[in-house]
Amino acid sequence: MNAPAPDPAPGEADPPAEEHFKPSGTIFLLTCYVAVVILLWLSVYLILLSRGVTV
Amino acid sequence: MTGERKKMGIDPYERRWMIVSIALLVAFAATVGIAGFAMGFDLPGQDERVDPQTVATTPPWDEPGVREISPGVYEAYVIAQAWSFSPREIVVPKGAEVTIYVTSIDLQHGFKITDTNVNMQVVPGEVSRLRYTFDELGEFPYLCTEYCGRGHAAMFGQVRVVSQEDYEASQAEAAAADAGTEEGQ
Amino acid sequence: MTATDTPPSAAPERRWGNGYELTKQEKRFIAGHVYVAVLALTVGSLFGPLQSFEYSGIDLYGLLDPVIKSYYQGLSLHGVLNALVWTTFFIVGFTTLAVIKGLGRPLSHPKLNLAGFWVMVAGLLMAAVPLLTNTATVLYTFYAPLKANWAFYLGLVLVVVGSWISGWGFMLTLAAWRKDHPGERSPFIAMAGVVNAAMWQVATLGVAVSILTMLLPWTLGLTDGTDPKLSRTYFWFTGHPLVYFWLLPAYLSWYGMLPKQAGGKLFSDSLARFSFWMFFIVSVPVGFHHQFTDPGVPQAWKFIHALLTYSVFFPSLLTAFTVIASLEYGARKRGGTGLVGWIRALPWSDPSVTAQLLAAILFLFGGVSGLTNASYNLNLVVHNTAWVPGHFHLTVATAVTLSFIGICYWMVPYLTGKALWRPKVALFQAWSWFVGMIIFSNAMHMLGLLGAPRRTPLGEAPYTPDSWDGHLMRVSIGGAILLVSVLTFTTIIWKTARGPAVAPELVPEVPIAESLRDPQQTPEWLDRFKPWLIGAVVLLVIAYGPQLVDQILHMSLNAPGPDFTPW
Numbered sequence: 011m012n013a014p015a016p017d018p019a020p021g022e023a024d025p026p027a028e029e030h031f032k033p034s035g036t037i038f039l040l041t042c043y044v045a046v047v048i049l050l051w052l053s054v055y056l057i058l059l060s061r062g063v064t065v
Numbered sequence: 066m067t068g069e070r071k072k073m074g075i076d077p078y079e080r081r082w083m084i085v086s087i088a089l090l091v092a093f094a095a096t097v098g099i100a101g102f103a104m105g106f107d108l109p110g111q112d113e114r115v116d117p118q119t120v121a122t123t124p125p126w127d128e129p130g131v132r133e134i135s136p137g138v139y140e141a142y143v144i145a146q147a148w149s150f151s152p153r154e155i156v157v158p159k160g161a162e163v164t165i166y167v168t169s170i171d172l173q174h175g176f177k178i179t180d181t182n183v184n185m186q187v188v189p190g191e192v193s194r195l196r197y198t199f200d201e202l203g204e205f206p207y208l209c210t211e212y213c214g215r216g217h218a219a220m221f222g223q224v225r226v227v228s229q230e231d232y233e234a235s236q237a238e239a240a241a242a243d244a245g246t247e248e249g250q
Numbered sequence: 251m252t253a254t255d256t257p258p259s260a261a262p263e264r265r266w267g268n269g270y271e272l273t274k275q276e277k278r279f280i281a282g283h284v285y286v287a288v289l290a291l292t293v294g295s296l297f298g299p300l301q302s303f304e305y306s307g308i309d310l311y312g313l314l315d316p317v318i319k320s321y322y323q324g325l326s327l328h329g330v331l332n333a334l335v336w337t338t339f340f341i342v343g344f345t346t347l348a349v350i351k352g353l354g355r356p357l358s359h360p361k362l363n364l365a366g367f368w369v370m371v372a373g374l375l376m377a378a379v380p381l382l383t384n385t386a387t388v389l390y391t392f393y394a395p396l397k398a399n400w401a402f403y404l405g406l407v408l409v410v411v412g413s414w415i416s417g418w419g420f421m422l423t424l425a426a427w428r429k430d431h432p433g434e435r436s437p438f439i440a441m442a443g444v445v446n447a448a449m450w451q452v453a454t455l456g457v458a459v460s461i462l463t464m465l466l467p468w469t470l471g472l473t474d475g476t477d478p479k480l481s482r483t484y485f486w487f488t489g490h491p492l493v494y495f496w497l498l499p500a501y502l503s504w505y506g507m508l509p510k511q512a513g514g515k516l517f518s519d520s521l522a523r524f525s526f527w528m529f530f531i532v533s534v535p536v537g538f539h540h541q542f543t544d545p546g547v548p549q550a551w552k553f554i555h556a557l558l559t560y561s562v563f564f565p566s567l568l569t570a571f572t573v574i575a576s577l578e579y580g581a582r583k584r585g586g587t588g589l590v591g592w593i594r595a596l597p598w599s600d601p602s603v604t605a606q607l608l609a610a611i612l613f614l615f616g617g618v619s620g621l622t623n624a625s626y627n628l629n630l631v632v633h634n635t636a637w638v639p640g641h642f643h644l645t646v647a648t649a650v651t652l653s654f655i656g657i658c659y660w661m662v663p664y665l666t667g668k669a670l671w672r673p674k675v676a677l678f679q680a681w682s683w684f685v686g687m688i689i690f691s692n693a694m695h696m697l698g699l700l701g702a703p704r705r706t707p708l709g710e711a712p713y714t715p716d717s718w719d720g721h722l723m724r725v726s727i728g729g730a731i732l733l734v735s736v737l738t739f740t741t742i743i744w745k746t747a748r749g750p751a752v753a754p755e756l757v758p759e760v761p762i763a764e765s766l767r768d769p770q771q772t773p774e775w776l777d778r779f780k781p782w783l784i785g786a787v788v789l790l791v792i793a794y795g796p797q798l799v800d801q802i803l804h805m806s807l808n809a810p811g812p813d814f815t816p817w
Binding site: 074075094098172173187189191192206218 | 320
C-alpha cells in the first residue's frame with residue numbers, strides 16, 4: 011500500500027518516486043478532522059437554535 | 066486551468082482536499098446565512114446614534130425600563146454605566162416579545178442575557194437593539210461582558226419571566242403602590 | 251517552462267544559500283530580539299496563572315498590592331507582554347534570521363534594522379511605565395473611552411513603527427537579492443518572512459490612524475472625547491491581521507523548517523507560497539467579524555466579512571494538508587508505516603520538533619473554535635464569553651507561542667554557539683504546555699457556552715453559579731501547569747545562553763527544508779508582489795471602504811468617558 015518505503019538510499023537520485031508519494035496517512039487524518047470540525051461546529055449551531063430567534 | 070495546476074505541481078489528493086475544504090466552508094456559510102436571514106437568528110445592526118452625555122435625560126431613555134406597547138409586545142430601554150444597568154430587573158410575562166435597546170453613558174459595556182441569544186456590545190453613542198421572545202419561565206441574568214473597570218464583575222441585572230397571572234398581579238400591585246404614593250403627597 | 255535559462259547543474263547551489271554563515275554581530279542582533287521576547291513572555295505569563303487561580307477563589311493579587319494593584323492591571327500586563335511584546339520581538343528577530351539565511355546574504359541595510367530594533371525597545375519602555383504604574387489598565391485592546399496615560403499609546407506606536415522599519419530592511423534585502431538573481435524563485439523562508447512583514451505594514455494602519463488622529467490628541471487634552479465605534483473599527487482593522495502576523499512565522503517554520511527537522515521535505519512549494527499570498531490579501535478585510543454584536547455596523551457588512559473570514563480559513567486548511575503530508579513523507583523515510591503508525595516515527599525525542607507538533611495539534615482545535623467565532627450568528631453564543639480567551643489560548647498562546655518555543659530550542663543554541671540545556675527537560679516543558687493548555691482551554695470553552703463573560707474575575711463575581719465550579723477549578727489547574735511550564739522554558743533558555751560554548755559540530759544548523767519539487771518549477775506569479783499587492787488593496791477598498799468612509803463622515807467625538815479613573 012505504501013509505495014515509497016523500499017529504497018532507504020538517498021532519495022535525491024530518483025525524483026520520480028518522490029513525486030508519486032501518496033500521503034495516505036494525511037488523507038486519513040484530515041478526513042477525521044473534517045468530521046470533528048462538523049461535529050463541534052454543529053454542536054454550537056444547535057445551541058444557537060435552542061436559544062431562540064433574535065430578529 | 067489544468068495547465069496551471071500542472072505548473073503548480075498540485076498533488077491530486079491535495080486538489081481533492083482543496084475541493085473538500087471549499088465545500089465545507091460553503092456549506093457552513095449557507096447554514097449560517099439561512100439561519101440569519103431566513104430563520105431570524107440575526108445580529109444587531111445599524112440603529113440610531115445618541116449623544117452619550119445627554120441621552121440619560123432624553124426620552125425615552127430618561128425612564129429606563131420595560132413597557133407594553135401593544136398586547137404581548139414590549140420594549141425595554143436599558144442604560145449601562147460603570148458599574149450598573151438600569152433597570153436592574155426586567156419583569157415580563159411568559160411569551161412576551163421584547164425589543165431591547167441598550168446604550169452606555171460612559172464606557173463600552175456588554176449586554177448578554179444568559180441562556181438566550183441576546184448578546185450585544187454596548188458602545189457609547191450607539192444604540193444596540195435586538196428583539197427576543199421569552200418563552201420560558203425563570204430568571205435570566207444579564208451580565209456586563211466587556212471590561213469597564215474595577216466594578217465590572219459586579220455589573221449585572223436580570224430578566225424575570227413570570228406567568229401571565231403573576232404578571233398581572235404584580236402590575237396591579239405596582240399601580241396600587243403608585244396610586245398610594247400619589248395620595249400620600 | 252521558463253527555467254531553461256539556468257542550467258540544471260546550478261540547482262544544488264540554489265539550495266537556499268545554506269552556505270552563508272551568519273556573523274557574530276548578526277547572531278547577537280537576532281539574539282537580542284529573542285531575549286527581550288523571552289523576558290516579556292516570562293513576566294507576562296506570571297500573571298496568567300494569577301487570573302486562573304482567582305477563578306477558583308484564590309485571589310493572590312492582594313499579596314502583590316504595593317506593586318500590582320489589581321486583577322485588571324495584571325490582565326493588562328499579561329495581554330500586552332504576551333500578545334504584543336513577546337510575539338513582535340520574536341517575529342522580527344526570527345524573520346531577520348529567515349531573510350539572511352534564506353537569501354544567503356547579509357541585510358542590505360543593517361543600520362535600518364538596528365534602528366528598527368531600538369525604536370521598538372524605546373516604545374516598549376515607554377509603554378511599560380504607565381502599565382507598571384497602573385495608569386494604563388485598559389487591557390491590550392484599549393477600547394475607547396478607557397483612557398490610558400498618553401505614553402502607553404505613544405509607546406505602542408513606536409513598537410509598531412520599529413517593526414515597520416525592520417520590515418523595510420527585510421524588503422530592501424529581498425529586492426537586492428532579486429536584482430542579483432533575475433529569473434530565480436526567491437527562497438521560500440525569506441519570501442514568507444517578507445510577505446508577513448508587508449502584510450503587517452498594511453494591517454497596522456488602522457491602529458496607527460486610531461492612535462494618532464483620535465486617542466493621542468484626546469489623552470493630550472487637545473480634544474474632548476472619542477468616537478468609540480470608529481475606534482473599534484480602526485482597532486479591528488489591525489486586530490485580526492495581528493493574529494496572522496503572529497501565525498505566519500509559525501507557518502514559515504512548519505512549512506520551511508519543520509519538515510527538515512522531521513527528516514522530510516516540503517510537500518508543495520507552490521501551495522506553500524499560494525497560502526502566504528492568500529493570507530496577504532485576505533488577512534485584513536475581515537475585521538468586522540470581531541464586531542458582529544456591535545451596534546452601528548449594518549448586518550450586510552458583517553456577513554461579507556464573515557465570508558471573507560471563511561476564505562482566510564482556506565489557506566489554513568491547505569497548510570494542514572501540506573504540513574501533515576510533509577511530515578508523513580519524513581516519517582515514512584524514517585521507517586514509519588501504517589495509516590497512523592507513521593506518526594510514531596517522527597523525531598519525538600527532539601524537543602524542537604515535539605513542541606511544534608503539539609502546537610500544530612492544538613491549532614487544529616483552535617481552528618474549529620475560530621471558525622465558530624467567525625460564523626456570523628454563531629457569534630451570539632460566544633461573543634465576549636470565556637470561550638474567546640479559550641480559543642486564542644489555543645491559537646496565539648499555543649500554535650504560535652509553543653511553536654516559537656520550539657524554534658527557540660534550536661535557534662538559541664545556534665545563535666549562541668551553545669548546546670541546548672537538558673533536552674529532556676525541554677521535552678517535559680513542551681508536553682506540560684500541551685497538557686496544561688488542554689485543561690485550561692477546554693474549561694474556558696465550556697464556561698463560555700454556559701455564558702461566563704471573559705475578562706472577569708469570576709471568583710469574585712456575585713452571579714457565578716455553583717454549577718460552574720468544576721470548570722473554574724480546571725481553569726486554575728491548567729494555569730498552574732502552565733506556570734510550571736513557562737518557568738521551565740525560561741530556565742532552559744537562561745541555562746542554555748549561559749552554558750559553556752561547545753564544539754561547532756554540536757551546535758544545531760538552521761533547518762531549511764528542501765522542496766519535493768524544484769522550486770524553480772513554481773509559476774512566476776507565485777513569486778511576485780505586485781499582483782497580490784494590487785489584489786489586497788482592491789479587496790480592502792471593497793470590504794472596508796464604504797463603512798470607513800461612512801463612519802469617518804459621521805464621526806462625533808462626543809464620548810469623553812467617565813470623569814473618574816474606572817480601574
